[in-house]
Amino acid sequence: MKRAGGPCVEASPNKRQRYGGCGGSGWRDLCFAAILQASNMQRSARRGLAYVWLHFVYEPLIYRRRVQAAHEFLAGRSRSQLISDVEDAVNSAEAKPFRAVLRDDFWHQQDSPVETRDTLMQRRLLLRAELELQLQRQQWKESASGRGFVAISCNFRLRVDPKQRHYFGKVPLEVKRGSAFDSTVEAILAAKPSHLLSGVHVRFHESGGFAEAGVDSGGLTREFFELAIKELSADVSPPSRPTRQQRQQPKFRRSVSVEGIGQPMFCPQADGSLMLVPSSRPPAVYFALGRLVGVALVHASYGDSALPLPLSDCLLKCMVGAPITSADVRKRDPVYYKNRIEAVLSVQGRHMVTAALMEEKLLFVEGGRELKPGGAAEEVTDANVMEYVALLSEDYICGDVRTEISEFLAGFHDIVPRKLLQQVGLSWVQLGNLLSGVDHIDIEAWRRYSQVRAAGVAEEEAYSVANIFWDTLEHWPAVERSAVLAFASGCSRLPACGFALLDPPFTVEVTPCSGKLPTSHTCFNTITLPAYAQEML
Incomplete structure (x- = not known):
């Protein structure tokens, strides 16, 4: 099988002879293919x-x-x-x-760490080994x-x-x-x-x-x-x-x-x-x-x-036992963060929030629940307002669930x-x-790490249909690309390992045009396309 992504002219007779000719390397490839087929x-x-x-x-x-x-x-x-x-x-x-566990520096604004794919793959292999032992x-x-x-x-x-x-x-x-x-x-x-x-x-x-x-x-x-x-x-x-x-x-x-x-x-x-x-x-x-x-x-x-x-x-x-911060509340509900968290910390904020809630005093209570033991009898002051907003944030995230x-x-x-x-x-x-996984689908990477299989048609025709398929996907919105991926693999999101390590590799199989619609084999990440003419697509 060849990689999809190159122009059709690359499928030359010389290359076909190199991969499947009658030379010594051709016989070795045939033996390897037979062993792979048996496996x-x-x-x-x-x-x-x-x-x-x-x-x-x-x-x-x-x-x-x-x-x-x-x-x-x-x-x-x-x-x-x-x-x-x-x-x-x-x-x-x-x-x-x-x-939930709260950070000691609850107000420390920390961005999500950027993880490289190599680090993630190492963690995945370690996790797989530990799960085997478990x-x-x-x-x-x-x-x-x-x-x-x-x-x-x-x-x-x-x-x-x-x-x-x-x-x-x-x-x-x-x-x-x-x-x-x-x-x-x-x-x-x-x-x-x-x-x-x-x-x-x-x-x-x-x-x-x-x-x-x-x-x-x-x-x-x-x-x-x-x-x-x-x-x-x-x-x-x-x-x-x-x-x-x-x-x-x-x-x-x-x-x-x-x-x-x-x-x-x-x-x-x-x-x-x-x-x-x-x-x-x-x-x-x-x-x-x-x-x-x-x-x-x-x-x-x-x-x-x-x-x-x-x-x-x-x-x-x-799930991993990591502490939450104020950034988690802001990301989950920016409106709530602005109206309750930032508001109570502003100048005269406690009095404004107390009036908005139509309460006489601002206590360590939210929705009838005490934010901490004895909170119904403790009033929010300048000395404990930071503790109040931290407990309020934790209650907003976990209080109802x-x-x-x-x-x-x-x-x-x-x-x-x-x-x-x-x-x-x-x-x-x-x-x-x-x-x-990841929601972004890169068409170039999808094309580069995919295979083309000719099933009953000429190899040049199979690559021509595959190129039409990729060109069509490039003009489709992200939602439709995800739908095609779900149709072919069973999942609308790409695994974290990307197309390069997808097992088995994504395959575009081209069959003779018989008036049938495209089909798929989700277990093998394969989409089967009849050899449509370009104007039919």
Whole structure:
């Protein structure tokens, strides 16, 4: 295969002879291609066997017992020892509402550190190695009770190299279109951490319940993350806080009757990033969401881009344990920062804010919540006004979602412990880049690191169609470019490693023109174009 990007005249007979002629180097290339083809066939066979094992043997005969136990527990009928660790984790997180760490120099304006791609790639490889060790620790921990030995031996025997990504140890997810997250909540809660560390294996179902044809080799997983996060993102203002009566409802119910099903759990901020919002969903659902993002990071360690929208800087800092500053409040809501934070620090600001709030005194209270113990009896003065605005900023970020953040972090750290992130040295900026990739799509880089495959047409014709494809993309807006990338790879954002390290490389396959529309193979980052004439495009 040749790199796309050069003019078609470069595909000369001399070059074709050099790559595939009858000389000595040609025979070596043919032997290498045969070995590569055999290796690819072996990987394809393993993927097929993993698909059959996960969805037709393991899921109905073994894993469904855990999911059914989760069903019974969610419905409040009975408690099962199979998922008792989940209940303990949810209860523990709910008993400890989250409080963000504040910098000592809260007003220090610090720009986000600029990370080079080489540094990010080093962190990604370190994270991947640490996650492999974490997987082994979880497996040995589960094997101590005698339940994980078969899974360990099977997993290590069948996984030949890291690119196999533990196919036989993944969690099978039966995903319904239109409710990608809600249809998999119970399966995510029922899964063991070691299985989630191996990743997920997705099979989509149509609205009628019929399973779609397609074996997940990475593309369906990327599409699942894309659909799940978008379905959980609110397009309007965040919903109101659930009432006291709603909060006293059972924490676990079946997904078909769960309180708040379909309600958003994320809300876009002023900068376009996502932050958790309160809802009437049970706390365990936020625990499952944290687990889902943890699995997304596992897939991102292999170079995949999982989340279609970036997470808020404040949420990313909470995930790695980094302190927040006044700059985080300004970035999240510039209007609030100007009207409440800057206003109270201005000359006569305390009196103006007190009058605007129609209060007699300005106390350490916000929205009926004390900003610190005894805050309802402490008045804001010139001596403690800096402490007041720092606590007010922390309350604005976390006050309405302390329980939700606590559950989310408990689920995330159940898969990726905070200590592991600190050992790797992963900053909150690097974590965000790995999870969400980059939104800017450089057509020149896309073209330079892509391949062109002629399937039933002349090589010159294939390169001609590919050049028309790239020229067309250059004139399209960013939204349509992202749509093309999502159509071909399953994800609308580019992985943090860029097109240069995309695995497998992006490929433009050209077939004879038969009146068909373009198709794609998302698992292999391939778009198939009929050999259209330029005027048809």
